[in-house]
Amino acid sequence: MWARRITVRGIGRRLIHIYSLIVAILLVYPTIQLFIVAVSDDIVFPPRYFSLQPFFELGASFLGTIPFSVALGVSTTLVLIALCLPMAYAMERIPFRGRNVMGVAIFLPFILPGVGYMVALGAAYILLFPELIGSFIGVLIPVVIGNLVWMSRAVQGSLATSDASYEDAAVMLGASRLRAFRSITLPQIAPGIAVGSMIVFANSTTAFVAPYFLGRPDSVTATVNIFNELTLRGLDPRVAAQSLLVELVVMSLVLIGYLFSRKRFRGLII
Amino acid sequence: MNVRLPGASIRVEGVTKRFGRVVAVDDVSFDVPAGKFVVLLGPSGSGKTTILRIVAGLETQTSGKIWLGDTDATTVAAHRRGVGYVFQRPSMFPHYTVRENIGWGLKLRRLPRVEIERRVAEMIELVHLDGLEDRYATELSGGQAQRVAIARALAPDPPILLLDEPLSSLDAKLRDQLKDVIAEVQQRTNKTMMMVTHDQREALSLADTVVVLDLGRIAQLGSPTEVYRRPSTPFVASFVGSTNLVRGSVTGVQPDGTLAIRVLGRDVDVPRQDGLAAGDSILLSLRPDDLEVIEERDRDQFPYVFEGRLLDSVFIGDMLRIEVDVNGETLRIHVTGRARFSLLQHHPEIVLIALGELVILPATATGQVPAEL
Amino acid sequence: MEPGDAGSAYGLPSEARAATTPLGRAFPGRALPYLLIAPVAIYLVVIVVGPELIQIFYSFLTREQGVYAYHVVLTPTLASYLEIFQDSELRQSLLWTIASSLVIAIGTVLLGLPVAHYLARGTGRGKLFVEMALLLPLFGDIFIGYALLYAFAPQGIVNWVLVGLGLIQQPLHLIGNPAAAGFAMALPGLSVLLMRSALVRVDTVYEEAAQMLGANPLRAWWSTTFALARVGILGAFLLTFAGATGAYTLPLIIAGGDNPWFGQSLWRVYQFNNLPLASAMSIMMVLLTGGIIYLNIRISGRGSQARRYVG
Numbered sequence: 001m002w003a004r005r006i007t008v009r010g011i012g013r014r015l016i017h018i019y020s021l022i023v024a025i026l027l028v029y030p031t032i033q034l035f036i037v038a039v040s041d042d043i044v045f046p047p048r049y050f051s052l053q054p055f056f057e058l059g060a061s062f063l064g065t066i067p068f069s070v071a072l073g074v075s076t077t078l079v080l081i082a083l084c085l086p087m088a089y090a091m092e093r094i095p096f097r098g099r100n101v102m103g104v105a106i107f108l109p110f111i112l113p114g115v116g117y118m119v120a121l122g123a124a125y126i127l128l129f130p131e132l133i134g135s136f137i138g139v140l141i142p143v144v145i146g147n148l149v150w151m152s153r154a155v156q157g158s159l160a161t162s163d164a165s166y167e168d169a170a171v172m173l174g175a176s177r178l179r180a181f182r183s184i185t186l187p188q189i190a191p192g193i194a195v196g197s198m199i200v201f202a203n204s205t206t207a208f209v210a211p212y213f214l215g216r217p218d219s220v221t222a223t224v225n226i227f228n229e230l231t232l233r234g235l236d237p238r239v240a241a242q243s244l245l246v247e248l249v250v251m252s253l254v255l256i257g258y259l260f261s262r263k264r265f266r267g268l269i270i
Numbered sequence: 271m272n273v274r275l276p277g278a279s280i281r282v283e284g285v286t287k288r289f290g291r292v293v294a295v296d297d298v299s300f301d302v303p304a305g306k307f308v309v310l311l312g313p314s315g316s317g318k319t320t321i322l323r324i325v326a327g328l329e330t331q332t333s334g335k336i337w338l339g340d341t342d343a344t345t346v347a348a349h350r351r352g353v354g355y356v357f358q359r360p361s362m363f364p365h366y367t368v369r370e371n372i373g374w375g376l377k378l379r380r381l382p383r384v385e386i387e388r389r390v391a392e393m394i395e396l397v398h399l400d401g402l403e404d405r406y407a408t409e410l411s412g413g414q415a416q417r418v419a420i421a422r423a424l425a426p427d428p429p430i431l432l433l434d435e436p437l438s439s440l441d442a443k444l445r446d447q448l449k450d451v452i453a454e455v456q457q458r459t460n461k462t463m464m465m466v467t468h469d470q471r472e473a474l475s476l477a478d479t480v481v482v483l484d485l486g487r488i489a490q491l492g493s494p495t496e497v498y499r500r501p502s503t504p505f506v507a508s509f510v511g512s513t514n515l516v517r518g519s520v521t522g523v524q525p526d527g528t529l530a531i532r533v534l535g536r537d538v539d540v541p542r543q544d545g546l547a548a549g550d551s552i553l554l555s556l557r558p559d560d561l562e563v564i565e566e567r568d569r570d571q572f573p574y575v576f577e578g579r580l581l582d583s584v585f586i587g588d589m590l591r592i593e594v595d596v597n598g599e600t601l602r603i604h605v606t607g608r609a610r611f612s613l614l615q616h617h618p619e620i621v622l623i624a625l626g627e628l629v630i631l632p633a634t635a636t637g638q639v640p641a642e643l
Numbered sequence: 644m645e646p647g648d649a650g651s652a653y654g655l656p657s658e659a660r661a662a663t664t665p666l667g668r669a670f671p672g673r674a675l676p677y678l679l680i681a682p683v684a685i686y687l688v689v690i691v692v693g694p695e696l697i698q699i700f701y702s703f704l705t706r707e708q709g710v711y712a713y714h715v716v717l718t719p720t721l722a723s724y725l726e727i728f729q730d731s732e733l734r735q736s737l738l739w740t741i742a743s744s745l746v747i748a749i750g751t752v753l754l755g756l757p758v759a760h761y762l763a764r765g766t767g768r769g770k771l772f773v774e775m776a777l778l779l780p781l782f783g784d785i786f787i788g789y790a791l792l793y794a795f796a797p798q799g800i801v802n803w804v805l806v807g808l809g810l811i812q813q814p815l816h817l818i819g820n821p822a823a824a825g826f827a828m829a830l831p832g833l834s835v836l837l838m839r840s841a842l843v844r845v846d847t848v849y850e851e852a853a854q855m856l857g858a859n860p861l862r863a864w865w866s867t868t869f870a871l872a873r874v875g876i877l878g879a880f881l882l883t884f885a886g887a888t889g890a891y892t893l894p895l896i897i898a899g900g901d902n903p904w905f906g907q908s909l910w911r912v913y914q915f916n917n918l919p920l921a922s923a924m925s926i927m928m929v930l931l932t933g934g935i936i937y938l939n940i941r942i943s944g945r946g947s948q949a950r951r952y953v954g
Contacts, residue, residue, distance in 0.1 A: 012860060013765070020761040021769055023754070023831055024776035030790030031779065033800065037793050044798040083682050090679035102680055109691055111936050113889030115906040116925030119913050120698035121690070123922070127697065145690055148683070202782055208892050223785050227896065230789070235796055239789075247786040254782050255775060262774070269781075269836045328851055348854050349863070355855035361848045365870055375856035419852075426857065 031247060038241035054241035062225050062242050069221040069246075071136070073205035076143050077197045080151040083144075085193075088155035089181070093164060106152050109145045118142065118213040125214070134216030142210040147203050150268065151196045157267045158192020159185075195264050198257035202250045222246045277305040277462035278339030278429035280325060285334030287320050287486075294320045295331070296486040302479070304339075304429075307456050307463045309473040312483035313509065318466045319358075319434055321483075325464065326432050327351045338430060354423030358435040362407045362418045368394075369403040371418050375426040393421035396458065397451055413444035417451060424459065433465040437472060445472075452476060470510045474498060482506050502632055507555040514556040514601045522548050533628070534576050535597030540628050555629045558591070558604040562624045563613055572624035580614065580621050590614070594621050695929070702922035715918060723923035733908060733924070740905040741931075743821070744887035747829045752838070752880045755831035759838035764847065780832030788896040791827050792818055795897070824898040828887055834879040841875020842868065874943050881942075885935040889928055 038054050040047030091099060109117070121142055125132045132138035162185065170180035211220040212227070220228075223246065229239050258265045280302040287295040295317040302308045310318040323329035325336055327348030335344045343351055363371050372393050376386045394400055397417040407415055416436055423431060436452070437445045453476055456463050467473055473480050474494040482489045482497060482505075489509075490502045501507035504515055518533030527542030533554060546552065562572075569575050578596035590605040592614065603623065605611065614621070705718040727733050758777075762770055780787060794800050795817035802814035817823040845868045853863035869876075891906035900907065905928060913921040 016757045016761050017765060017767065017769060020758045020765070020773050023758050024769075024773040027776040027779050027787075027830060027832075030787040030794065033790045033794050034786070043793055043796055045800040045803045083686065086679035087683045090676040094676040094679075096676035099676075102684065105687055106683070108687065111885065111932055112691070112695075113891075113906065113925070113928040113932055115889065115891040115909050116698075116928045117691075117694070119909065119921050119925050120694040122913075123701065123918060124694040124697050141690055145686070152683075199782065206783070206785060208785055226789060230792070230896075235793055240793060243786055243789045247783055251779065251783050251786075254778055258775065258778060266836070266840070269833070269840075326855060328854070347859075348851075349857055349859050352857070353855070355852070357848050357852060359846065359848045361846075361852040363849055363852070363867065374853075378857050378862075422852075422856070 031244070031251075034240045034244040034247065037237050038244050041237045043235045043237060043240075054237040055245075057238050058242055058245075059229070059238060062222065062229070064218075065220055065222045065225040068136070068219060069205045069223075072140060072143060072207065072211075072221060073201040075136075075140055076147060076204035077151075077200045079140070079144050080147060080200055081155075081193060081197065084148070084151045084155045084196075088152060088159050089185075092156055092159040106148060110149045114146070114209045115213075118209055122214055133214060134219055136219060139207075139211050139215050139219060142214065143204045143207045146207070146210070147200045150199045150203065153268050154192050154196025154199070154264075155189065157264065158189035162188045191261060192264060195257045195260060195268070198253045199268070202254045206246060206250055277460055279304045279337075280308075280430060280462060280464060281335075281337035282321065282325065283335040283337065285321065285324055285331045285336070287317070287324060287329065288332045294486055295324070297334075298483075298486070298488055299334075300481055300488065300491055302462060302464060304462050305460050306478045307465070307476055308479045308481060309477035310464065310466045310481050310483055311468070311470060311473040311510065312489075313468055315485070316483040317486040318468075318483050322432055322434055322464060322466045326353060326355050328355075352426075352428050352430075354426070354428040354431040356416070356419045356423050356431070356433040356436045358438055360407065360412070360415050360419075360439070362410075362415045362422070364407045367404050367406055368399060368410070368418050372422045372425050374422060379426065389425055393425050396424070396455060397421045411444065412440045413448050416440065416448055420451070420455065424455070424461075428461070430462045430464070433463065435467050436465070437467070437469070449476065474510070480510075482510060484509075500629065501555055504553060504555070504631060507629075507631065512558060512602070514558065514561075514599075516554045516556055516599055516601070518552050518554055520546050520548055520550040520552060531628075531630075534599060536576060538574055538628070540630070543630055545632065546630075553631045555631055556601065556625060557629075558602045560626045561601065561603040562626070563592075563603065563605055563610050564622045564624045565613060566622060568624075569622060574625040574628060576623045576625070578621050578623055583614065592621075594623065596623065698922045698925055700922075701918050702926050704919045706917060706919050723919045724927070726920055727924060727927060736903050736905050736908040737927070739821075739903040740888055740890075743825050743904075744884050744890075747825055747887045748880050748884035750829035751831055751834045751883045752876065754829065755835040755879075756838060756876065758831055759835045759842055762835070762839045763842035777832060777835055780830050781836075784832070785892060785896070787830070788827060788893045791823070791897060795820075795823050818897065819899045819901075821894065821898045821902050821904075824894045824896075824902060824904075827897055828890060828893055833886075834883045837879035837882065838872070838876050841872040841878070844875070845871045878939050878943055881935050881939040885932045885939075888931050888935070 036045070036047050037043055039052060040049050041051035041053050042049055087102075090096065091102065122133070125138060129138075132141075166188070167177075167180045167185045170184050171177060175183070205221065206223045207221050208223050208227070211224045215221075215224065222242070226239055226242050226246070229236065229242070233239065282301075283299050285295055285298050286293065298317070298321060300308075310321060312318045320329060324331045324334075325338075327343070327346060331344075335342060337343060338351060338353065362368075363374065366374065369390055373386045373390045376389055381389075390403075394403060397420055399414065399417055399421065402410065402414060407418075410418070416439075420431075420433075420436070433452070437448055440448060449472060452463075452465075455461075456476075465472075465476065474497075477494055479491065480494055480497045481491050484503075484505045490497055490506045492500075497506060497510055501510065501513075507513045507515065516533060518531050520529055521532050521537065522530040523546070524530065524539075529540050529543060529546060531538060531540055531552065533552075564572065564575070576596050578594035578601065581593040581595050581600065583590055583592040588606065590611055592603050592605055594601050594603060601623070605614065701715070702723055703719045703721070705716045705720045705722060707714060707716045727737060758773065762773060796802070797814035797816070801817065802811075805811045806814060847868075849867035849871070850860075850863045853867050854860060858866060889906060890904055891910070894902040894904040894907060898904075905924070909921055909924045909928070912924060
């Protein structure tokens with residue numbers, strides 16, 4: 001005799017399942033929206049035409065921001081790796097006084113409201129280093145700070161879950177600590193560094209607040225340029241195409257990092 | 271509520287549970303009379319916990335019925351079945367004290383505070399948790415926390431108590447203590463209890479009835495003695511305690527029913543057993559504790575004596591575990607007692623084994639001989 | 644012959660003879676950890692603490708009317724801070740930001756809790772899709788902002804649906820509407836992941852035990868899983884609240900440069916070169932955000948005491 005019954009538990013579970021899928025679709029929809037506008041060369045819904053024209057008319061100013069964005073992304077990532085690698089090693093492998101303070105301090109830029117901090121930094125620039133305003137370095141500096149949490153959590157997390165015994169074994173066999181780190185531990189934590197790098201690159205390439213405040217027309221990221229064009233030209237399908245392209249490139253990176261190791265990703269946020 | 275409800279019977283009827291393509295429980299049926307203690311015994315994957323959860327309502331069966339007392343509980347939701355459940359993992363609510371945990375089910379039923387307090391005190395005494403009423407889970411040992419779980423499940427006075435491997439997460443000493451608590455609880459409350467375990471010693475010592483499960487099916491159902499002394503399949507023989515499985519054949523049946531069989535290279539007569547005819551192949555279960563090492567001069571005192579060669583012996587403190595080669599078969603024997611130890615010392619090569627009883631597994635027994643005995 | 648030389652035909656590397664830390668592992672020097680964290684520490688001090696100190700300093704300065712323009716004078720005053728509360732626009736902006744952040748945070752938690760629950764307890768392949776979808780608001784919220792402009796446009800899908808369903812006659816002016824920006828900010832994102840980890844930590848056995856004791860599934864969930872995950876859920880709420888008070892980008896994109904958010908007001912003040920006021924406002928935001936985070940820390944500290952660490 002079939003004993004299938006619809007339990008309250010079962011109904012509740014189903015509803016939550018369906019609701020979650022709806023929310024997920026809602027979150028994906030904006031991307032689809034951009035796509036629809038971009039391939040219809042029209043901002044009217046429902047789409048009336050089909051045209052790939054917007055993709056061919058992306059505009060010189062937009063294309064000009066791409067090298068800057070990419071350079072910003074790459075530099076931020078490299079700088080953060082250089083900064084966080086030694087720090088993470090100290091935090092995870094060496095007990096020292098002030099470790100807890102350092103752990104908290106890393107979160108400082110995360111909780112500082114972006115606008116206010118840009119104003120402070122801008123004021124500091126004007127006061128002390130006016131030549132930084134509008135320069136690449138001037139924008140790089142706050143973007144690095146903004147992404148510190150991500151890289152440090154990625155590297156630290158990777159170190160925390162790796163076994164220190166391998167490195168110690170190498171030392172006992174005669175390698176210097178640095179040599180052991182380079183040849184043993186570094187490959188171990190490479191995946192964590194990779195995931196952190198993908199996130200940092202995605203974030204910094206599309207940084208908005210810092211370049212918007214401290215950049216000049218020739219030193220802004222693609223996302224800022226998109227905003228400027230929106231302000232200038234209103235809702236243009238070309239701008240939608242620009243947004244879509246940047247988003248696809250950047251989010252693909254993030255998604256790849258996610259699919260690479262879901263557990264690692266979750267650990268970054270907890 | 272002062273009236274103690276008598277235990278209620280449980281009936282499992284044709285229950286099957288499929289998880290995708292895996293059949294966890296395969297058409298299982300059995301009855302548990304009111305007030306009895308039944309133990310579902312089996313290795314992991316045998317479906318025992320699944321059956322328990324189906325009885326509880328925590329799992330929905332693919333087909334089959336469950337009767338609790340006179341009621342068809344098949345479509346009743348878990349929270350309305352009114353059965354107590356003790357989980358394998360620590361389940362004491364961490365954000366409540368012992369007292370609050372035990373009284374939780376009663377508070378749910380909106381009983382007056384005085385009644386709740388009285389009942390909680392009763393439960394605390396029942397499981398010997400006096401003095402620990404205001405502690406939280408992290409301040410208790412594993413055994414104490416499980417006792418809280420038992421007391422909490424019993425507080426609303428359910429007619430049936432289900433226990434899912436309650437002793438598994440405890441270390442050996444706590445396990446024995448809790449086993450005694452469970453036995454005591456059953457005696458004092460007379461409730462119907464169904465417990466799941468993979469430990470045959472727990473099963474044999476606590477149960478009125480043992481249900482041995484193998485891969486979702488019932489291999490044997492009977493009293494502890496029956497299951498141990500008269501296993502019906504090779505699986506039961508080797509899972510409940512250890513055994514030597516030996517092949518033999520029936521050479522003839524005499525008019526009075528006595529069977530002549532050939533086993534271990536010798537011809538012996540055994541008492542009548544139905545269902546067997548000349549020429550049949552049989553499987554015998556010889557338990558290591560049923561086999562004895564004897565002296566030559568005592569040979570005639572025993573009905574079944576075999577000669578073998580000592581292969582190996584391991585001293586385990588309270589017994590000597592030896593392996594003996596008898597006509598090509600290797601038998602494991604548990605040797606206890608000083609006298610026997612010295613016997614082996616003097617005659618290490620040729621060993622005489624006496625068998626108390628030859629247990630022939632029924633001819634209808636299904637199942638392969640396990641690769642490891 | 645030194646103690647370290649014995650025993651090895653190949654000799655011992657000098658490292659092994661170096662000073663050992665309390666762990667007994669051979670490190671070249673006690674100062675190593677501090678050297679390793681120095682770059683980040685220095686960076687933080689110079690790039691974050693420094694400018695913030697300057698900002699604090701500026702917030703107490705006076706602004707005086709000069710011949711052609713304002714300039715700043717080194718007279719300490721609380722005038723800037725007071726102005727935040729006295730100027731009606733700024734005061735309204737502050738109140739609006741706090742109020743809307745509360746609403747947004749409540750909305751996010753309510754909208755996201757079922758999703759968090761699904762991710763924590765659900766079975767099925769849909770989980771992967773939902774998790775990936777959550778990456779979008781987490782790392783690509785700007786694009787969501789840009790996309791919603793098209794969606795909210797008079798010719799966009801939202802208006803098309805509303806008019807089509809007969810709910811409104813004329814298209815709504817959603818762009819430039821702060822409520823629309825609020826909606827975008829209330830979309831579940833980080834909060835879901837935070838709540839998920841709070842829920843995942845709670846063993847399902849408690850809920851089942853409560854059900855066996857007679858509680859219906861909803862009551863069982865409320866009394867056990869929710870009760871034990873409460874602190875984490877509150878943490879997600881507070882974090883979203885803190886983030887929303889400091890919001891700038893999304894309001895700017897969707898609601899425009901005259902939106903009532905405090906961050907936007909700050910930008911406006913900064914554009915008018917009123918550095919002391921801008922600094923005061925900025926410090927105000929820091930205090931607001933910091934206060935909420937501090938509250939969160941206190942609550943989660945106390946929470947784990949009261950609920951006897953579920954672990």
